[in-house]
Amino acid sequence: QQPVQSPQAVILREGEDAVINCSSSKALYSVHWYRQKHGEAPVFLMILLKGGEQKGHEKISASFNEKKQQSSLYLTASQLSYSGTYFCGTDLNSGGYQKVTFGTGTKLQVIP
Amino acid sequence: DTGVSQNPRHKITKRGQNVTFRCDPISEHNRLYWYRQTLGQGPEFLTYFQNEAQLEKSRLLSDRFSAERPKGSFSTLEIQRTEQGDSAMYLCASSLTGFENTEAFFGQGTRLTVV
Numbered sequence: 001q002q003p004v005q006s007p008q009a010v011i012l013r014e015g016e017d018a019v020i021n022c023s024s025s026k027a028l029y030s031v032h033w034y035r036q037k038h039g040e041a042p043v044f045l046m047i048l049l050k051g052g053e054q055k056g057h058e059k060i061s062a063s064f065n066e067k068k069q070q071s072s073l074y075l076t077a078s079q080l081s082y083s084g085t086y087f088c089g090t091d092l093n094s095g096g097y098q099k100v101t102f103g104t105g106t107k108l109q110v111i112p
Numbered sequence: 113d114t115g116v117s118q119n120p121r122h123k124i125t126k127r128g129q130n131v132t133f134r135c136d137p138i139s140e141h142n143r144l145y146w147y148r149q150t151l152g153q154g155p156e157f158l159t160y161f162q163n164e165a166q167l168e169k170s171r172l173l174s175d176r177f178s179a180e181r182p183k184g185s186f187s188t189l190e191i192q193r194t195e196q197g198d199s200a201m202y203l204c205a206s207s208l209t210g211f212e213n214t215e216a217f218f219g220q221g222t223r224l225t226v227v
Contacts, residue, residue: 002154032215034218040220041116041218041219041220042155042218043218044215044216044217047213047214049213087154087155089154095209098160098167098168099157099160099168100157100216101157102147102154102155102156102157103154104152104154105153
């Protein structure tokens with residue numbers, strides 16, 4: 001079952017913060033976050049594992065609430081380079097990346 | 113090794129024709145995945161291989177679709193008797209096994225247009 005992302009789209013001014021949410025109806029083992037710019041391949045941001053800690057990557061961090069089957073991606077002090085479509089992917093199985101099901105994406109546009 | 117490579121990048125075909133796409137994964141990666149992505153949607157899982165074994169196929173993968181990974185290296189995805197609904201970006205990705213926190217690296221995709 002495809003995870004649900006919200007919001008579907010967001011426009012930010014440089015320096016503003018954003019939160020992208022991802023929820024699943026199934027118990028998850030891992031959540032994967034990717035960013036895709038127009039015409040390019042999805043690029044890995046981070047993975048969160050069941051029982052793991054909140055992750056951080058420069059000014060982008062994420063959390064995973066296993067009980068609620070939800071993950072959130074936090075972008076702080078946004079930069080123009082953050083523009084793109086963000087996808088969360090969920091995997092029900094342990095053992096590394098396997099059958100990851102992606103959400104419909106959140107389109108983020110950062111403007112000067 | 114510069115990443116996952118897919119060929120061709122673009123393919124235009126007439127309805128009813130067969131097409132084949134190729135994916136060369138990162139050389140040490142033993143898992144390989146195929147996804148389909150349509151405009152405004154996330155990548156949809158089609159199938160994946162561990163070495164040469166095809167471990168799972170999505171219900172999206174009809175009988176017209178077949179994927180192979182001979183010798184556990186490159187992979188091919190063939191679509192027979194193409195239909196207009198097959199028009200999409202076909203993405204390939206690869207990853208390592210043995211680590212819980214491994215990510216998949218995606219290629220730039222093959223954009224298929226069926227006319």
